[in-house]
Amino acid sequence: MAAPGSVRNPQAVLFACAMNAVRSPMAESLLQQMFPKTLYVRSAGVKKGELDPFAVAVMAELGQDISRHRPKTFEELEDWEGLNFDLIITLSPEAHHKALDLTRTHAVEVEYWPTQDPTLVEGSREQRLDAYREVCDGLSLRIRKRFARGAGL
Numbered sequence: 001m002a003a004p005g006s007v008r009n010p011q012a013v014l015f016a017c018a019m020n021a022v023r024s025p026m027a028e029s030l031l032q033q034m035f036p037k038t039l040y041v042r043s044a045g046v047k048k049g050e051l052d053p054f055a056v057a058v059m060a061e062l063g064q065d066i067s068r069h070r071p072k073t074f075e076e077l078e079d080w081e082g083l084n085f086d087l088i089i090t091l092s093p094e095a096h097h098k099a100l101d102l103t104r105t106h107a108v109e110v111e112y113w114p115t116q117d118p119t120l121v122e123g124s125r126e127q128r129l130d131a132y133r134e135v136c137d138g139l140s141l142r143i144r145k146r147f148a149r150g151a152g153l
Helices: 023-034 053-063 074-080 093-102 123-146
Strands: 010-019 039-044 087-090 109-112
Touching: 010 023, 010 093, 023 039, 023 053, 023 123, 039 074, 053 123, 074 093, 087 093, 093 109
Parallel strands: 010 039, 010 087, 087 109
Antiparallel strands: none
16 A cells, blocks of 8 residues: 555546436536646446436536536446546445446556435435535545645646
8 A cells, every 4th residue: 555645646537426417427527627737537327317407506506517417327438438547436336346347457546435325315405405515525525635645736
């Protein structure tokens, strides 16, 4: 295991979750916003979902427009761009297992960041939005911590 501070920052990052409709598009947008010129960032899902309007609303509160995001699967991404990433960050158990399976013969680092699925929260519109905000805040903190290491980003 690398010593703290010696972790190499990646050049290409893939965020992955179950349906590429909430968590991974949020994380993709957050990382792109933080480091727009230094990293290649994409997202994918195990299955293809529909972009969640609550995710769009929460990201809009931060001034980030993800409304044009089109959910895609690992397979679609591989067909279109290849899986040429040096870091895959998985946000759900399904995505983690899929990433490990797809990268068995590749030199790619896979990190698992267990992240709550806010679509499972019930309640008022505001309670549901709060769940999405919590996920977004957690991803933002995690991204800042992970990608602020060394590299002068």
